[in-house]
Amino acid sequence: xxxxxxxxxxxxxxPEKATLEGKNKFLGMFVFLAxxxxxxxxxxxxxxxxxxxxxxxxxxxxxxxxxxVFIMTMIxxxxxxxxxxxxxxxxxxxFQKLKLWMWVTFLLxxxxxxxxxxxxxxxYEHGLGYTSSAxxxxxxxxxxxHGAHVLFGLGWILLLLLRYRGTGVTLSNAxxxxxxxxxxxxxxxxxxxxxxxVYLMGIGA
Amino acid sequence: xxxxxxxxxxxxxxxxxxxxxxxxxxxxxIIFILTYFKKWKWLWxxxxxxxxxxxxxIMYIIASLLMMIRAGVDAMMMRTQLAAPNMPFLGxxxxxxxxxxxxxxxxxxxxxxPFLIGLMNVAxxxxxxxxxxxxxxxxxxxFWTFFWGAMLFNISFVIGGAPDAGWSAYMPxxxxxxxxxxxxxxxxxxxxxxxxxxxxxxxxxxxxxIKMRAKGMTLMRMPMFTWTTLITSLIIIGSFPILTVALAxxxxxxxxxxxxxxxxxxxxxxxxxxxxxxxxxxxxxxxILPAFGIFSEIITTFARKRLFGYTSMVFxxxxxxxxxxxxxxxxxxxxxxxPMVNSFFSISTMAxxxxxxVKIFNWLATLHRGRIRFNVPMVWALGFIPNFTIGGVxxxxxxxxxxxxxxxxxxxxxxHFHYVxxxxxxxxxxxxxxxxxxxxxxxxxxxxxxxxxxxxxMIGFNVTFFPQYFLxxxxxxxxxxxxxxxxxxxxxxxLSTVGAYMMGFAFVLLVYNMYYSYRYEKRETSGDAWGxxxxxxxxxxxxxPHYNFAQIPEVKDxxxxxxxxxEGVDPNGVEEYQDVHMPxxxxxxxxxxxxxxxxxFGLVFHWWTIGIIGALGIFACMIQRSFSRxxxxxxxxxxxxxxxxxxxxxxxxxxx
Numbered sequence: 001x002x003x004x005x006x007x008x009x010x011x012x013x014x015p016e017k018a019t020l021e022g023k024n025k026f027l028g029m030f031v032f033l034a035x036x037x038x039x040x041x042x043x044x045x046x047x048x049x050x051x052x053x054x055x056x057x058x059x060x061x062x063x064x065x066x067x068x069v070f071i072m073t074m075i076x077x078x079x080x081x082x083x084x085x086x087x088x089x090x091x092x093x094x095f096q097k098l099k100l101w102m103w104v105t106f107l108l109x110x111x112x113x114x115x116x117x118x119x120x121x122x123x124y125e126h127g128l129g130y131t132s133s134a135x136x137x138x139x140x141x142x143x144x145x146h147g148a149h150v151l152f153g154l155g156w157i158l159l160l161l162l163r164y165r166g167t168g169v170t171l172s173n174a175x176x177x178x179x180x181x182x183x184x185x186x187x188x189x190x191x192x193x194x195x196x197x198v199y200l201m202g203i204g205a
Numbered sequence: 206x207x208x209x210x211x212x213x214x215x216x217x218x219x220x221x222x223x224x225x226x227x228x229x230x231x232x233x234x235i236i237f238i239l240t241y242f243k244k245w246k247w248l249w250x251x252x253x254x255x256x257x258x259x260x261x262x263i264m265y266i267i268a269s270l271l272m273m274i275r276a277g278v279d280a281m282m283m284r285t286q287l288a289a290p291n292m293p294f295l296g297x298x299x300x301x302x303x304x305x306x307x308x309x310x311x312x313x314x315x316x317x318x319p320f321l322i323g324l325m326n327v328a329x330x331x332x333x334x335x336x337x338x339x340x341x342x343x344x345x346x347x348f349w350t351f352f353w354g355a356m357l358f359n360i361s362f363v364i365g366g367a368p369d370a371g372w373s374a375y376m377p378x379x380x381x382x383x384x385x386x387x388x389x390x391x392x393x394x395x396x397x398x399x400x401x402x403x404x405x406x407x408x409x410x411x412x413x414x415i416k417m418r419a420k421g422m423t424l425m426r427m428p429m430f431t432w433t434t435l436i437t438s439l440i441i442i443g444s445f446p447i448l449t450v451a452l453a454x455x456x457x458x459x460x461x462x463x464x465x466x467x468x469x470x471x472x473x474x475x476x477x478x479x480x481x482x483x484x485x486x487x488x489x490x491x492x493i494l495p496a497f498g499i500f501s502e503i504i505t506t507f508a509r510k511r512l513f514g515y516t517s518m519v520f521x522x523x524x525x526x527x528x529x530x531x532x533x534x535x536x537x538x539x540x541x542x543x544p545m546v547n548s549f550f551s552i553s554t555m556a557x558x559x560x561x562x563v564k565i566f567n568w569l570a571t572l573h574r575g576r577i578r579f580n581v582p583m584v585w586a587l588g589f590i591p592n593f594t595i596g597g598v599x600x601x602x603x604x605x606x607x608x609x610x611x612x613x614x615x616x617x618x619x620x621h622f623h624y625v626x627x628x629x630x631x632x633x634x635x636x637x638x639x640x641x642x643x644x645x646x647x648x649x650x651x652x653x654x655x656x657x658x659x660x661x662x663m664i665g666f667n668v669t670f671f672p673q674y675f676l677x678x679x680x681x682x683x684x685x686x687x688x689x690x691x692x693x694x695x696x697x698x699x700l701s702t703v704g705a706y707m708m709g710f711a712f713v714l715l716v717y718n719m720y721y722s723y724r725y726e727k728r729e730t731s732g733d734a735w736g737x738x739x740x741x742x743x744x745x746x747x748x749x750p751h752y753n754f755a756q757i758p759e760v761k762d763x764x765x766x767x768x769x770x771x772e773g774v775d776p777n778g779v780e781e782y783q784d785v786h787m788p789x790x791x792x793x794x795x796x797x798x799x800x801x802x803x804x805x806f807g808l809v810f811h812w813w814t815i816g817i818i819g820a821l822g823i824f825a826c827m828i829q830r831s832f833s834r835x836x837x838x839x840x841x842x843x844x845x846x847x848x849x850x851x852x853x854x855x856x857x858x859x860x861x
Contacts, residue, residue, distance in 0.1 A: 028408055137454075
């Protein structure tokens with residue numbers, strides 16, 4: 001399985017792909033994300049099919065506040081950037097920097113999630129309960145599923161940071177940090193689609 | 206929903222009572238045997254926690270056979286009920302509805318899919334010259350999600366009540382208003398849990414096949430079964446998440462009153478039908494393509510010829526997989542999508558016949574002038590070609606949207622999909638199991654019994670389903686639990702029931718053969734039981750050593766092992782042994798999946814506390830896993846050398 005790499009000259013430049021196990025994780029993560037694409041695509045399709053089914057309740061244009069959603073978008077995009085900086089530090093074997101940027105990513109993720117919870121509470125107070133209409137169910141499920149992914153990602157990076165707090169970059173943890181960063185980019189991309197399809201098209205229509 | 210305790214366990218049905226007693230007796234029996242023979246530790250260490258792809262494959266196959274017995278009993282009960290007009294056998298329509306629902310769901314989700322995944326697990330890593338799959342831990346997890354998902358679905362008929370909305374669970378029939386009680390919840394959560402495992406297997410196999418092939422095995426030198434596995438895994442990744450979403454939405458509708466499929470709140474019942482078949486049709490190819498791969502392996506081995514048209518086979522599989530996503534509307538032509546839409550899906554459906562036809566002719570051309578041996582796997586493969594073609598031709602008839610208004614919802618359709626699923630998938634599962642049986646257990650299944658099983662099953666199958674085409678043309682609708690003497694459907698139905706019992710008897714004989722052969726058949730001495738052509742037959746012993754190959758063979762040809770034999774190369778003639786890195790055992794997946802079962806069971810009955818306990822347990826297992834150190838272990842070169850020497854010594858004694 002994992003052929004160990006030659007470490008006599010220090011860590012290789014791509015520590016995440018130096019072993020067979022790392023290569024497998026790298027490809028496996030991409031294939032997993034392909035499955036996630038199918039899942040989100042289905043939810044997007046469902047949302048587009050059901051967003052007019054408001055059953056006399058609140059409609060998208062009554063609810064969405066672009067400034068808030070714009071701030072959320074910026075926060076999440078920035079967190080994607082900080083995770084890139086973390087991986088960049090990892091490739092240069094700078095473990096302290098890796099940890100620092102991952103912690104920044106974590107905090108940005110937490111603030112994104114807090115704003116999303118605040119947003120949902122606002123909508124609820126405006127009369128959009130989960131069971132109010134087909135629009136409500138599909139909106140909360142699509143955006144909520146994305147939020148759940150953010151939450152899962154936060155738990156993931158937290159565990160990685162706690163477990164590897166003093167180990168330095170190794171051939172066994174580099175693929176793990178790298179897989180996390182792939183996942184984090186993916187949920188960022190999904191958010192860009194949510195921003196466009198749900199919010200911009202919701203207000204424009 | 207909070208059912209009273211006296212309604213919790215189903216009572217008052219003689220067949221269900223028999224089922225309850227059987228479950229109780231079997232459980233006590235298993236516990237007794239394991240305790241008496243002190244096998245608990247062995248079971249845990251050797252099987253439950255194993256990362257070994259071959260053992261996981263065997264567990265998949267055993268579990269699928271058990272599920273086949275369950276769903277097969279359902280089929281027998283249906284056929285008995287329909288044997289004559291006004292039969293009082295099952296009593297009422299409700300019981301019949303539950304039985305056809307569980308029969309269909311179990312046969313597709315818990316028999317066909319896992320059976321083929323089991324065979325993939327056994328054969329694919331060996332065929333590509335790998336020591337295991339890419340993610341052995343995940344592989345174990347996949348099996349246990351399937352197993353516990355299946356258990357959750359199956360206990361429904363003794364606890365709480367079985368689902369009764371058909372395997373396709375259309376809304377609003379499957380909604381709280383029309384399917385009261387917890388039955389449908391069992392369906393939703395059981396399928397959801399096992400679906401996780403199917404998706405994980407897809408990811409695992411794609412990664413394995415792309416990254417872990419032996420040196421020299423280019424994509425176009427891969428054995429055909431590996432090719433079909435790769436494409437099937439890609440279809441799984443493109444389609445199973447759709448089922449996940451659809452099931453989740455129906456679950457939310459039923460448990461938390463969401464409004465996805467309810468008209469009065471702006472929802473769309475047709476959305477369910479579309480999503481279900483957007484998964485459902487690719488699923489059909491998930492269970493047929495691997496069977497095609499198995500037949501390709503068997504036909505080349507027993508015709509002792511190279512596969513005819515290898516490249517066109519690969520392109521045909523790829524074309525079928527692409528088209529499989531473009532035909533889902535043909536399941537509901539009659540729902541009124543309009544002539545343009547129906548025409549499109551009519552044509553795309555018929556187009557699938559083209560690559561499938563290419564494959565049929567390739568198999569025939571492979572047989573042409575081959576030196577054919579009629580061993581049992583081969584007779585299954587030869588039986589497959591004409592029987593499957595009947596199913597395919599009637600499929601093209603059904604694809605004509607205008608004519609479909611006549612066939613829709615009749616026994617014509619029932620017969621069609623049984624012809625493709627039994628003559629394709631089930632024949633393939635049996636053929637593959639018999640073919641790779643020596644690889645799994647070191648012994649061949651008895652050939653004499655095997656031929657009896659084939660002929661009984663094949664004739665029984667035709668006696669069962671051929672009359673159903675005519676019943677359908679005669680107007681008999683599917684899913685009815687009885688009919689009147691004046692309908693004129695008695696004689697053909699009776700014939701069909703006779704055939705069903707033949708198939709049932711053949712299946713019992715097949716299972717008996719497994720026992721008989723294990724007791725009495727001669728043990729295989731070499732890894733090459735059938736004169737094989739691909740790498741799984743190149744192992745040093747009949748049952749491959751746990752590291753599969755002491756040294757990964759180098760591939761120079763599409764029929765890698767055949768070419769080695771032609772040139773007199775010994776794949777096991779290792780000059781210098783090397784350390785082998787192997788994965789560790791882990792009990793984590795088993796425990797995690799038990800928590801999935803517990804959580805799912807809680808949700809079925811709206812017992813939120815139990816649901817939350819299940820979820821917390823799952824997360825605890827994930828955290829435990831991420832903090833545990835697991836870099837596998839090294840089997841030293843010396844140990845490998847010793848084991849190989851022992852194998853050779855054993856073979857020398859056998860032959861000397």
